[in-house]
Amino acid sequence: MRQPLVAGNWKMNGTRASVEALLGGVVSGAAAIGHCGIAVCPPFPYLQMAGEALLGSRVALGAQDVSIQEPGAFTGEVAASMLTDFGCTYVIVGHSERRQYHGEDDELVARKYARAVEHGLVPILCVGETLEQRERGEMERVVAAHVDGVINLSGVEAFSKGVIAYEPVWAIGTGVTATPEQAQEVHAFIRERIAARNAEVAAGLRILYGGSMKPGNAAELMAQPDIDGGLIGGASLVADDFLGICQAADQAA
Numbered sequence: 001m002r003q004p005l006v007a008g009n010w011k012m013n014g015t016r017a018s019v020e021a022l023l024g025g026v027v028s029g030a031a032a033i034g035h036c037g038i039a040v041c042p043p044f045p046y047l048q049m050a051g052e053a054l055l056g057s058r059v060a061l062g063a064q065d066v067s068i069q070e071p072g073a074f075t076g077e078v079a080a081s082m083l084t085d086f087g088c089t090y091v092i093v094g095h096s097e098r099r100q101y102h103g104e105d106d107e108l109v110a111r112k113y114a115r116a117v118e119h120g121l122v123p124i125l126c127v128g129e130t131l132e133q134r135e136r137g138e139m140e141r142v143v144a145a146h147v148d149g150v151i152n153l154s155g156v157e158a159f160s161k162g163v164i165a166y167e168p169v170w171a172i173g174t175g176v177t178a179t180p181e182q183a184q185e186v187h188a189f190i191r192e193r194i195a196a197r198n199a200e201v202a203a204g205l206r207i208l209y210g211g212s213m214k215p216g217n218a219a220e221l222m223a224q225p226d227i228d229g230g231l232i233g234g235a236s237l238v239a240d241d242f243l244g245i246c247q248a249a250d251q252a253a
């Protein structure tokens with residue numbers, strides 16, 4: 001039985017005051033959530049604050065990116081060892097916004113995934129096609145390439161140490177959510193692709209859905225057999241909405 005996970009990707013949002021308030025709301029509400037794993041991924045400058053606020057709670061800390069480099073002369077980069085130093089459990093790698101605005105390709109993302117694992121972090125690998133790719137019938141090719149990047153560099157066993165988030169780019173921040181059937185089709189495709197190499201790894205792998213998930217649509221998405229939780233952007237900035245999604249994950253488990 002896979003434990004569901006709901007992770008909040010706060011992206012580049014927040015102030016000290018809003019982060020403090022959001023953390024307070026998430027921590028107090030999370031105490032009432034039973035089984036589901038919960039994580040929040042604030043921007044780097046708020047990791048320390050968040051780590052302190054989450055201490056002793058059932059909410060884990062994550063970051064939104066990690067360097068492939070070890071500490072040294074790499075201006076602007078943040079090393080995996082720094083993330084663990086600040087209490088991170090998770091790190092998002094290969095988010096579509098990083099692929100789109102920072103030119104991250106599958107090879108770089110796979111190296112980030114490997115670096116995270118090497119340092120005991122749990123990488124959340126984002127995969128997903130754009131609308132144009134879907135309309136051209138390229139969804140499977142694109143998603144397979146995102147998944148295969150990690151397999152080619154680290155072997156399929158690396159997926160026993162991480163999480164995948166299927167995030168169709170056309171659903172991120174658009175208010176358009178994949179239907180449960182569309183999402184399930186891709187989640188099953190990902191699991192089958194991994195199962196073809198290692199059935200045990202595939203069976204244990206958590207595959208989250210991300211893309212305009214809200215309390216109102218979370219339950220039907222989570223009810224799908226291969227959807228094991230969510231990576232939440234906009235709705236994770238409102239404690240009650242985020243917790244509503246956690247509750248849906250809990251009830252679906």
Ligand code: PEP
Pocket residue numbers: 009167171172173174175210211212213231232233234235
């Ligand atoms: C995301 O960016 O990871 C995401 C899922 O965003 P949103 O929930 O806002 O679509």
